[in-house]
Amino acid sequence: MNKGPISFPYKVVITAISTLLLAGCFESNRSTAQLCENYPQICNKLNTEDGQCRHERTDLIWLRFDVIKKPSDLNKFDELQLTKKYAKCMSLAAQIESTTLKSKKTLRTEALFHAYDTIDQLELELKSSYQPSIIYYRWTQGDQEALEQFLKLEETEYLDSPEMQLGLASYYVDKDKVHTINLLMKSLTLYDGRSSMTMEKTIPDVVKSLATANHSLGKLDEAYMWALVGSELGLAIAKEAQIKLLYPMIDERRALIADISDDIASSIESGNFDKSMLIQLSGLPPLSRTQ
Structure with a gap:
């Protein structure tokens, strides 16, 4: 008896297609500009039209993309570190008067404040992380509860x-x-x-x-x-x-x-x-x- 072709559940087919489309989108980002076009939220409020802190900004943008693909604590921690590096650079750039366009200084200041807000948000998200490197970071920032957690790991393989x-x-x-x-x-x-x-x-x-x-x-x-x-x-x-x-x-x-x-x-x-x-x-x- 011919039972006809085997049918796959509708949701499985849709999920498979979505995964392939998403993977294709990930692979299509061959430049930072293209990445910003495909994922504007990654580059939003960064000084993308400015030459200042270009290397720090580019590294941060691609790391944010990694966080989108895999929002793990360690990836977020890497984003935190690069955001701090970017903010340090921008704190100097924000003091520089542009000879061609005065409004650039304002944009740099806005980018700097955005970086500070991002740092606060990431630190809040990582406050309950059990990753040893993040616990150690929190201690270095003055978190005494993190110090107690860190010392408890002393005799373990986690350190x-x-x-x-x-x-x-x-x-x-x-x-x-x-x-x-x-x-x-x-x-x-x-x-x-x-x-x-x-x-x-x-x-x-x-x-x-x-x-x-x-x-x-x-x-x-x-x-x-x-x-x-x-x-x-x-x-x-x-x-x-x-x-x-x-x-x-x-x-x-x-x-x-x-x-x-x-x-x-x-x-x-x-x-x-x-x-x-x-x-x-x-x-x-x-x-x-x-x-």
């Missing part, structure tokens, strides 16, 4: 990233120097050598903090070594002559520590750092006053 370990270290730095050093070392251990942003933004602070924390504990070999590691990584630290004055020792000892620091700097860059590498320092003879 197993260089950035989050550095965040924990910043809390303990004035409370427990030894624990601070352990957290900073863990931060380096968790770096896998892949993220250029982590290498540029997080690792320098970790290395500098290790030098400072060890120095404050009187662990001069370690402090000197981390200062040299910073130098190997191209960080802005004291000049070599100043470091030698700060850490007086015989040339042989200085050379041995320099070798260790070179190995450690290389291991950090490749993402293979292990705190056991510091055992080499324990093999050095005690540092005497005459050294």
Whole structure:
């Protein structure tokens, strides 16, 4: 018996067609101008007719598009960060008098106020987020409830990233120097050598903090070594002559520590750092006053 063609539910067909149309629309945005035309709400109230803060504005527009496609907390957090970057740029641009059109200053001011309103709105939307990076951000903005939430995550895998370990270290730095050093070392251990942003933004602070924390504990070999590691990584630290004055020792000892620091700097860059590498320092003879 011929039962005829199999029919699909009407809603399923409509949903499939809508999905394809939406996907096609996403793929058709081949320029920022076209994106603004297709999604005017993304670009509304931004200084799109102005050359000021063009790069910051373009990054923000495309990130807003990502939020439309996937409105996750992390995407919204990225939008918050880029909005702050855009607002910082616009705060300077709003003070610039345009030589060709005076009304541009007003438009820049309006764009700046729009950015501030967006920041407030995004922070409100993220206030109940359980993402560790967002909890940490809220704490840095003065939210003490967020600090309690953040500290409860200390022994969990949710903070197993260089950035989050550095965040924990910043809390303990004035409370427990030894624990601070352990957290900073863990931060380096968790770096896998892949993220250029982590290498540029997080690792320098970790290395500098290790030098400072060890120095404050009187662990001069370690402090000197981390200062040299910073130098190997191209960080802005004291000049070599100043470091030698700060850490007086015989040339042989200085050379041995320099070798260790070179190995450690290389291991950090490749993402293979292990705190056991510091055992080499324990093999050095005690540092005497005459050294």
